[in-house]
Amino acid sequence: MNCRSEVLEVTVEARQVEEAMLALLHTILLHRSTGKFHYKKEGTYSIGTVGTLDIDCDFIDFTFVRVSSEELDRVIRKAVSEFKDALSNSGSDGMGQISLEFYQKKKSRWPFSDECIPWEVWSIKVNVVNLANEQERQICREKVGEKLGEKVINVVEVINRHEYLPKMPTQSEVDNVFDTSLKDVQPYLYKITFQITDSLGTSVSTTMRRLIKDTLAL
């Protein structure tokens, strides 16, 4: 099975980074989350209900829809905030990439740890620009809003190709496919990583460190 990889690129002002990332990540997660599964006897299950919420951006002329789950929002905001801080602290020319990867766990026999097999990766490349005056910022608000709209259409287009999705799991396998840690919704297993491109063009990657850490943590 090949991992599907999609790349989205946005150019934003520094103060718009957070909202732009939230908008795109939440749009993807909206499509990749279901209600909580409730398994019953005889191998059947029922699915909870997913609510939605409109979020207006403050620095961009844009409104996006996210899943109505404060827990999930907190997790995503934390990741985006780390990304934003890394971008601004890196001293680079403001280029970075945040990735949302959906994966499945495959149980391996002892002593090997479970494998994480990605089946869909969304990479959002960010280019931060500095604007000189208020008029440019106003134009940027509108332009970035339009661009994000185009990206949402791109996301929807990819998702509605209805390509590979993990099979619906049995009760014992559900944690290999879905993140069941949240109370109200159940997204597919995902991880968010980012990397900042420094000015020399080489990538200073935190993902490798994290992956190694995850593997060692078993």
Add this chain to the structure above:
Amino acid sequence: MDSGLSPQDKKDLDKFIKFFALKTVQVIVQARLGEKICTRSSSSPTGSDWFNLAIKDIPEVTHEAKRALAGQLPGIGRSMCVEISLKTSEGDSMELETWCLEMNEKCDKDIKVSYTVYNRLSVLLKSLLAITRVTPAYKLSRKQGHDYVILYRIYFGEVQLSGLGEGFQTVRVGVVGTPVGTVTLSCAYRTNLAFMSNRQFERSAPIMGIIVDHFVDPPYSSHRPANMGQPCNYRPPDEEDGGAFVGVQDSQEVCTTSFSTSPPSQLYASRLSYQPPAAAGPAELCHPAANPNQVSVLHLHIHSTAIYPDTYKYTWDMLTNKSASPSDPVEALNAFTRKIGAFVNKPSTQVNHTSSLDLPFAAFAPRGLDSEENDPMVQPPDSPPCPSPLQASLHSQGSEGSGPQDDFVMVDFRPAFSKDDLLPMDLGTFYREFQNPPQLASLSLHISSQSMADDLDSLPEKLAVYEKNIDEFDAFVDMLQ
């Protein structure tokens, strides 16, 4: 061709498509209400949340949708369309977008109805939620209120896109293959938002450089008034407004929450919390504005923050201020002056119309000035016979100050140290505003000349006093050092 489909699957599929159509309409209409939508997630399934999504059902909308469907289902050649249009308080209307739920012949025989189709329809509804916030009509609908409202119309049959104007764009929300055909959801939206009605322009003089496709909230209203808190008014053929639709709830069917052969978990007739206030009806849309000019030109409002200098915003305020007397002599002068506002690149489009509308900062222009001859600044009253040098210089100052009073010629003004561009310059605007302040009364010549004469007369006395006290002054100076 559904020969491969079991009766149960066929029944399920029909039910899914029917409720998908109803939910689609709900999502679209709710996205055009002008408010942010918020629904809660629930970990326990209820029997009424179709497609595992919390989408409220507005009864009138469901009723309208069912009426349009008239017991049929979207099928090949039979599309369900939701048309969103904008209607101004003067009755002009314009179609903004048309959402189409269509079915084509491409079948996917192998697909599992109760599971895959259902889940894919759920994903498609989520996509619809996302896309409805992205098309241009969303922003317009969030700003609806006094000047315009957003209406919806549901029809069944052939798709009609001619009302969208030239150059309309289409965005495809998604497709779901089923054994009986492929469900397609798409939106065609207008890109040319210029108002077609000429009535707008006749009633009020347009200021040059108006962009007619900006629908900006008047500054005094940021929210829709309470009586507009209902769903977008629809245009039913019989002008019925949102009356009581009692019979809707009885047909609420249980939606699939369980993906197995076991019976549905709960039977739950959905009692929605949405209760629209007493419907306003179409009549309210046409409430007369206090100032008809103001309303109509508000559609053509200048987007003052981004594109036009604040001068024009001020000019707009002047337009609506009817206190400016048309017999203002300044106006007569201005009728002959071709004004080119600062920072404007299109002077030729300016229309010469009632010039009281043209003159920015007309409030600063003095009233009752007929001509230069009576201008005390130009021709001071007779001065005393022995003009002192001081008085002579005052006279010349006065004459310099007379210029702005009698002739308005605006030239391109590029203040130093500000960016030279089309966009509003705060610095330039500041200069312009305070360039011609009215003269201070104490500086007006005829008064000052009198007091100056008095001063001069008393000067020798004052000098004598100062000489007497010269020691005190010297001591003061020493103290300071």
